[in-house]
Amino acid sequence: MRKLLIGLITVAIMSGCAHAQARQTTKQAHTKSHLPAHLPAHLPANAEHSVYHADADAMGDIDKAMARAKLRGTKLIVVMGGNWCHDSLGFAARLDKPKFKALIEKNYELVYVNSGEKPRQKDQNRAVSKRFGVAAIAGSPTVFIVRTDGTVLNPDSAGYWRYADSIPEDMSYAYLSYYADK
Numbered sequence: 001m002r003k004l005l006i007g008l009i010t011v012a013i014m015s016g017c018a019h020a021q022a023r024q025t026t027k028q029a030h031t032k033s034h035l036p037a038h039l040p041a042h043l044p045a046n047a048e049h050s051v052y053h054a055d056a057d058a059m060g061d062i063d064k065a066m067a068r069a070k071l072r073g074t075k076l077i078v079v080m081g082g083n084w085c086h087d088s089l090g091f092a093a094r095l096d097k098p099k100f101k102a103l104i105e106k107n108y109e110l111v112y113v114n115s116g117e118k119p120r121q122k123d124q125n126r127a128v129s130k131r132f133g134v135a136a137i138a139g140s141p142t143v144f145i146v147r148t149d150g151t152v153l154n155p156d157s158a159g160y161w162r163y164a165d166s167i168p169e170d171m172s173y174a175y176l177s178y179y180a181d182k
Helices: 002-018 020-031 058-072 086-095 098-107 126-131 158-166 169-180
Strands: 075-081 108-114 142-146
Touching (some): 058 075, 058 108, 058 126, 075 086, 075 169, 086 158, 086 169, 098 108, 098 169, 142 158
Parallel strands (some): 075 108
Antiparallel strands (some): 075 142
């Protein structure tokens, strides 16, 4: 089952690569509107909608979420991304939808970690990625699903989310549901 699920996600991600040109065109279209080029159209261009906070105590936030997860008997989702990243913001918006919020509330503690403030920067909070077995983030967002003992459940697919906005919603939901039961 795991190999099938990861295989399906890989196919979705690869199709996302095929849409890279279309995504660039979309980003260029945003520059003509009131939004900066790096924000998806469905998110307003102001700081109150930022989810990846540069001044947050990322490791402290993770430790607190891990403690809550232990008390609740759930797992942790750590999403490393940036407010400059279309896919990071798209994934955060997806997780904010009622269907995803219910799944997360029941099965996870969710922590957003800023991987960098500048476009293409992925080295801020490198200690967090190293904690979960990744020396350097290759793309954002990178999504770690972690047990309360620190075991990363998705080491082979944590970086697959770099094209998160192109992955179909039902596949994202299936992925998170799959790991909720592990």
